[in-house]
Amino acid sequence: MNAFTGGLLALALISLGAQAGEKEIRAKVQAKLGAKVKSITPSPVPGMFEVVAGNSIFYVSEDGNYVLSGNLYSLKDDKLTSLTEKRQDQVRLAAIKPYEASMIVFPAAQQKHVVTVFTDTDCGYCQRLHAHMKQYNDLGITIRYLAFPRAGLSSPAATELESVWCAKDQQAAMNLAKHRQQVPKASCADDPVPEHYQLGRSLNVTGTPSMILDDGTLVPGYLPPERLVKALEKQ
Structure with a gap:
């Protein structure tokens, strides 16, 4: 219990x-x-x-x-409809909104959808997702990252995520991390990783990647670009 x-x-x-x-x-x-x-x-x-x-x-x-x-x-x-889950979608969207300023964003030029992803740097499926960033963006999907070190805040992954979020060029640092290249160490007073992690836990995120679609639906796991856009269009 x-x-x-x-x-x-x-x-x-x-x-x-x-x-x-x-x-x-x-x-x-x-x-x-x-x-x-x-x-x-x-x-x-x-x-x-x-x-x-x-x-x-x-x-x-x-x-x-x-x-x-x-x-x-x-x-x-x-129809069998979960009223709780529909309401939970709204709660998720409200919960992540205050963290928008601290997200690392890879925007689509012609944005149709926004997907928020809890990510870890040493997660194989997170790396696969990031490798397809251009395809997501070309389909009109903006990807916004929140940090979620699966092994906890004292793990090496949490330290690497801090270096990514505290980097002068966050996108470049994220690219390095997702390609398993050395990320220059960095720290900052406003490191958002602990808050992102606690947010994820409060939303019952247990693994990465975990996606929150633009209607608030939580999708655990990886969806390739074509499957993700189909899921978004069904909303």
Whole structure:
């Protein structure tokens, strides 16, 4: 059981009375989970609130006695649709927006789509993705990188990622790293790698590359240019 799940169980054990209001639920969630509550809104299910805490979504009964963690599905129009995942897409987009200034961007001249990629320098599929950068760009796909050292912040990869992000020419440094060439060591006071890593963890990124499409969909793993553009056009 992880800390978040344990917190949800503890949360469910505290009664708030017959009709808890938003303020009471917010206070309870923050006290028990230690996560900042971003929003509390009525869910599509009568008597349930949707709670976004950190970058996670769960549901709380209006009396505060029950917690639902998992996907909420709609069966309307004979379709099985995950309402939670659709909402999670919006949460992901909102979560990465404050980090746009610290992304390393390889822009498409004729931009049609923007894909944000959590990347590592010693990841074979990340290197393969980067090797096809021109093809992505030619298809109208702008690639934006966030750092995610899979082995943690004390790993050699994290040090190399810091050198890339702190380089005077970030694109050139990224090219060197992805071609397994020596990246000149660099450090900076505003090194964003730790924040990028924690962001990825909060979004349940566990490996690289992990792509966030421009509608917020999280795609774990590598997609070659032609497959990626098809996925983007299906949105």
